[in-house]
Amino acid sequence: MEEKDNGELEIYKWPKEGHVYSIGIDPALGIEDQKLDRDYTVICGVDAFTKEQVFQWRGRVEWDRIAHIAVLLARHYNDAYLVPEGNNHGLAVISKIRDLHYPFLYKERDYAETGLDRKERIGFLTTSRSKPMIISHFVELFREKLIKVNSIELLEEMSKFTQDKRGRMRGTMSHDDTVMAMALALWGTRYAPVILAVEDSRPKKIDCTIKFKDLDKISRNKFAESDWVRETFPYRFQ
Numbered sequence: 001m002e003e004k005d006n007g008e009l010e011i012y013k014w015p016k017e018g019h020v021y022s023i024g025i026d027p028a029l030g031i032e033d034q035k036l037d038r039d040y041t042v043i044c045g046v047d048a049f050t051k052e053q054v055f056q057w058r059g060r061v062e063w064d065r066i067a068h069i070a071v072l073l074a075r076h077y078n079d080a081y082l083v084p085e086g087n088n089h090g091l092a093v094i095s096k097i098r099d100l101h102y103p104f105l106y107k108e109r110d111y112a113e114t115g116l117d118r119k120e121r122i123g124f125l126t127t128s129r130s131k132p133m134i135i136s137h138f139v140e141l142f143r144e145k146l147i148k149v150n151s152i153e154l155l156e157e158m159s160k161f162t163q164d165k166r167g168r169m170r171g172t173m174s175h176d177d178t179v180m181a182m183a184l185a186l187w188g189t190r191y192a193p194v195i196l197a198v199e200d201s202r203p204k205k206i207d208c209t210i211k212f213k214d215l216d217k218i219s220r221n222k223f224a225e226s227d228w229v230r231e232t233f234p235y236r237f238q
Contacts (some may be wrong), residue, residue: 008059013052020048020179022079022192024184025070025092026177028060039160042181044154045077048189051141052148058178063089067096079104081192083184088125094123106188124184135161138183147186154178166214 015021023046028039043057043066054077057069070093074080083106084094097105105122124130141147142158149155157179 007186007215009055009057010151011055011082013047014045014056015054015077019077019078020192021054021077021183022046022048022188023070023074023082024181024182025066025084025093026184026186026188027063027066027090028177028198032059038202039175040177042177043070043073044151044178044181044185045073045080046147046185046189048192050148051146051186053150053154053182056151056154057182063092064096066093067100071097071100071102073108074102074104082187083104083188084123085180085184086125090123093209095132098122101203104174104193106191124187126180128173134183134187135179138179138186149176151180151182154182178224195201 024042024044026042026044028041038179040060041059043152045055047054055073057073061069067163070082072085074082075171076137082097084090084095084097086108089165107120107122108125111121125133142149149158157176161176161179
């Protein structure tokens with residue numbers, strides 16, 4: 001890694017042992033074209049514990065290179081949880097990430113109208129309904145001062161991000177790639193798996209006079225199945 005003043009990768013915090021990280025990927029159309037003001041590909045990393053932005057990669061490269069960069073950063077940040085956008089060219093990035101055998105990817109489930117049939121897909125599908133959902137989540141965390149933004153580009157895009165008369169959310173006369181990557185990373189903190197150490201609360205001895213019918217009255221929740229349990233972040237601090 002070569003240090004540059006105008007490099008594509010900005011690192012704000014190095015990974016900490018025991019911390020879990022979520023990485024949002026907003027892929028663009030491809031390589032830079034001087035005649036076209038194309039969007040940037042942005043890869044944004046967030047500490048799932050502190051909600052602080054820890055790095056940002058912003059550039060224009062081919063889709064397969066996006067996958068390599070994302071996996072490299074994810075491995076460096078404690079095997080982070082990847083949340084790639086699953087639209088159009090994002091599918092090519094997801095396909096390459098799977099070719100690289102990276103396992104920790106955000107998945108969604110599609111339910112049929114009956115609610116019985118369901119299909120699982122990798123990546124976040126951005127639609128007119130789902131985009132306001134992750135943007136609203138981003139706005140709420142920022143308004144309540146629960147996150148820390150370290151990127152100047154992100155703050156500039158946030159200041160120009162708005163909702164038009166048709167209800168569409170996007171940047172005004174500007175890009176919104178950094179906003180979307182951060183929103184995806186923050187959304188991933190809700191679902192990124194984390195392993196917590198808990199104290200084994202099982203009793204040392206059990207009264208031999210207890211009857212089998214009374215065992216049903218004892219909640220299994222009071223007993224740890226093992227010294228480690230898997231939880232998700234909405235319940236991390238409860």
